[in-house]
Amino acid sequence: MQHLHRSLRRDAHLKHFGRLQYSLFLKGIGLSLEECLVFWRSGFSKITDDQFNKEYRYNVRHVYGDVGGDGNRRGNGYSPFSCQKILMEHPPGPGEAHGCPYRHFSIENLTGLLQQVGIRDSEVLRGVKEDKEKQKFHLACNRFVSRPLIPQDARLTKIVFSIMSTSRRSRKLKMTGRGRPISSRQLFIRMSISSVAIY
Ligand code: SF4
Numbered sequence: 001m002q003h004l005h006r007s008l009r010r011d012a013h014l015k016h017f018g019r020l021q022y023s024l025f026l027k028g029i030g031l032s033l034e035e036c037l038v039f040w041r042s043g044f045s046k047i048t049d050d051q052f053n054k055e056y057r058y059n060v061r062h063v064y065g066d067v068g069g070d071g072n073r074r075g076n077g078y079s080p081f082s083c084q085k086i087l088m089e090h091p092p093g094p095g096e097a098h099g100c101p102y103r104h105f106s107i108e109n110l111t112g113l114l115q116q117v118g119i120r121d122s123e124v125l126r127g128v129k130e131d132k133e134k135q136k137f138h139l140a141c142n143r144f145v146s147r148p149l150i151p152q153d154a155r156l157t158k159i160v161f162s163i164m165s166t167s168r169r170s171r172k173l174k175m176t177g178r179g180r181p182i183s184s185r186q187l188f189i190r191m192s193i194s195s196v197a198i199y
Contacts, residue, residue: 001025002117007097012046017090017098019056021081023063028080033064087137102128102137114144121147 004022008014014022019040026036037060041052061067065077083100092099101110107129114125124147131140 003101003113004097008043012044014043015096015098016059017092018096019059020063020078021086021098023060024078024080027063027077033061033066036060036064083138083141100137100141102132102140103135107132119144119147 001022004014004018007018008022023036023040026039031039037057040056040060041049044052044056047055058067062072063077065073065075067073068077086098086100087103090098092104101113105113110128110132111125114128119125124143127143128140131137131143
């Protein structure tokens with residue numbers, strides 16, 4: 001997900017499957033449709049409102065079941081992709097940022113990505129390389145997840161909890177009518193500030 005986020009920040013754009021994978025992640029961690037739309041609108045900073053509304057808004061709404069067929073609406077859209085789905089379906093092509101880095105990156109690019117996000121431990125890097133060569137992608141990922149914590153982890157954890165708690169608080173205030181609800185714009189500003197802090 002870090003790779004998707006970095007690509008979005010770098011290009012102010014993600015292709016279809018990248019948007020889908022990332023939108024479903026954001027939905028899974030608790031962003032409402034409105035908050036997700038604000039996130040994407042701000043992320044696609046090089047295009048006009050008109051272009052965003054014509055080309056991208058519908059797909060985000062579809063993910064949340066706000067539009068589409070009866071089945072999609074009744075089921076509230078799609079669920080976040082499982083690892084299995086990400087590993088097995090729709091391998092990324094040129095210019096695409098979705099997928100699983102442990103499966104879809106070359107070992108050189110994967111090592112470079114891990115080093116960029118602060119992994120310097122040669123044991124971890126060697127283990128990831130071996131697991132990838134044996135196509136044990138989950139094990140390689142687990143080495144990253146279960147490694148000793150580094151400063152970036154603390155910041156990232158704080159950001160995710162901040163997004164989740166802000167989103168929940170906003171919804172609670174809207175439901176109870178108490179206080180002044182946090183607007184999507186305020187939420188996005190908080191997320192943007194947090195993102196700048198780690199990237
Ligand atoms: S193995 Fe890790 S990086 Fe790959 S899809 Fe699953 S959680 Fe994401």
